[in-house]
Amino acid sequence: MSTGQDGGATLLIVEDDPAFGRTLRRSFERRGYQVSSATSAREADEQAKATDFDYAVVDLKLGNDSGLAVVQSLHATQPDTHIVVLTGYASIATAVEAIKLGAAHYLAKPSNTDDIEAAFSSAQGNPEVPVDGRKSSIKTLEWEYIHQTLVECDFNISEAARRLGLHRRTLARKLEKRRI
Missing domain, CATH: 1.10.10.60 (Homeodomain-like)
Incomplete structure (x- = not known):
């Protein structure tokens, strides 16, 4: 894990909702993270070229951009970054694709800083998750x-x-x- 200038873990937040992005940023900064932000795939790529990140939170839908492309690009350039996809557009298909492209975890909104931080530390799968869920409608x-x-x-x-x-x-x- 790398550390930022002040010693905290480095985090990239890729979120196109300015209010939610600010809230996440402030919350993680209070926890000691060195936070960078991007609102598009292009900005995320620029940030990734400038800084090595320990963690990233990537929104699935970034205006006209796909967060999946950001996950793929970030994982290709920084394979040790723990990437959490955060979305209001949850589906099995996008969860599978996000993991295949390099995300460590996938969370449906609403999720808070505690949920995201727990996802950062649970990069390994959990064999205790029940497999006998309810049938889909x-x-x-x-x-x-x-x-x-x-x-x-x-x-x-x-x-x-x-x-x-x-x-x-x-x-x-x-x-x-x-x-x-």
Whole structure:
């Protein structure tokens, strides 16, 4: 683990919501982290070129950018960085992709600093997690399929609607009802 100028662990927060980003930054700074922030994939790449990070918190959806691309790029340049993907767009498909691309953990919003810090320290899997969960409803399965298609289309709604056989406005209405 590297340390920042003041001795704390280095952390990159990649979040496009300015209020949430500021809140996370302040909370981690109070805990002794040396925090850098980015609001886009381009800014995250620039930050990663300038500083080696111990930890990163990456939002899945960054405006028009995909947080998955940030995870991939960050993991390629800094493979020892513990990356946590934080998202309001949780799905099995994106969780699997995030882990395959180099994230150590995946958390659905709302998550707080305690949740994220716990994820930093639990980079290993937990074999005690129960495997007999509840059965998915048809609506949940539909939602996961829509989200998987969105990920495959890089969140291009028109292309996803075409692949799903839906009108673009129908897909947009479904997305408005249930945030990704």
